[in-house]
Amino acid sequence: MTKIKHIPVMLIETIRALDIKPDQWYVDATFGQGGHSREILNRGAKVVAFDYDQNNIEANQDTFALEIKAKSLILIRENFDQLERIISELDLSIAGILFDFGTTSEQLLSTDRGISFEGEDQELDMRLDDRLGVKARDLLAVLGEKQLQKILEVFGGEREAKKITRTIIKKRRAGEFITTVGQLVKLVRDTKTHRPSRIHPATKVFQALRIAVNDELSSIDRALPQAIKILKPGGKIITIAFHQGDDRIVKNYFKEWEKVNKGQQLTKKVIKPTAEEISNNPGARSSRMRIFEKNK
Ligand SMILES: C[S@@+](CC[C@H](N)C(=O)[O-])C[C@H]1O[C@@H](n2cnc3c(N)ncnc32)[C@H](O)[C@@H]1O
Secondary structure (H helix, E strand, C coil): CCCCCCCCCCHHHHHHHHCCCCCCEEEECCCCCCHHHHHHHHCCCEEEEEECCHHHHHHCCCCCHHHHHCCCEEEEECCHHHHHHHHHHHCCCEEEEEEECCCCHHHHHCCCCCCCCCCCCCECCCCCCCCCCCCHHHHHHHCCHHHHHHHHHHHHCCCCHHHHHHHHHHHHHCCCCCCEHHHHHHHHHHHCCCCCCCCCCCHHHHHHHHHHHCCHHHHHHHHHHHHHHHEEEEEEEEEEECCHHHHHHHHHHHHHHHHCCCEEECCCCCECCCHHHHHHCHHHCCCEEEEEEECC
16 A cells, blocks of 8 residues: 655664664654664564554554564554553563654655645545544634634744735635645645745645644653653653754753753753665754663
């Protein structure tokens, strides 16, 4: 089922940072297509992997059939904010945890979820976890002007959030609802005056709505305190963030944990991908890695 290959970001750096020991259990909180999990497994360790996208779980059953059968990989369709409950049910001791936030290339480019700009007639859905109840089109239909503007500003960094939100609300009052990708792209194109040429004019609006629909920042905020709790002494948490919002939550937790003497940050300065990695995988450009080591 997997059509577009996702290239794992900062793979060498991640594996080096995790300092993998054979037969120990590691958590891959964001399985995706399993690029990072594969390398952990190749080093003789075991992995509990989470992904809330059922497509990723199904598409990788065959690719990882041997490891699943051998019980060296436990693949769980769940939000990583359920980390503590699930690890305690499995009764495992965890030597390291990886969070590679965001989406796979395949999810971003998929033409059946309303996340990508392709496919004008697609419904504005954007749910990566199809058990969630609210779609992007629902947010556009029910949120108040201030709330919507805040989402576009805070989650997308959209400079023209106010204008775009005004237009959405104006149309709504006239009984015209934005329900498809094409309608939203057109509205943003027609409304914006400043159009940076490097990216699609609707990139930030789409990103903001995807983050809101999937409750991405709150999930991170709920999961990190669980991660430090379930980690063995001396274990490491590795995070790879693509947006300031994700990275800021990590940065604040790491600082707070250091203050209360839970361990130490091993990345006073974030690790960025090398120029070579960026040239092979431009999607890695904005990624930032942080590492925290729990006290021994
Ligand atoms: C950047 S991709 C990870 C790619 C993966 N490291 C690889 O090499 O294939 C992020 C993945 O995490 C999943 N994800 C994001 N937030 C999640 C959450 N709160 N709970 C569970 N899975 C999540 C997404 O569905 C996506 O598949």
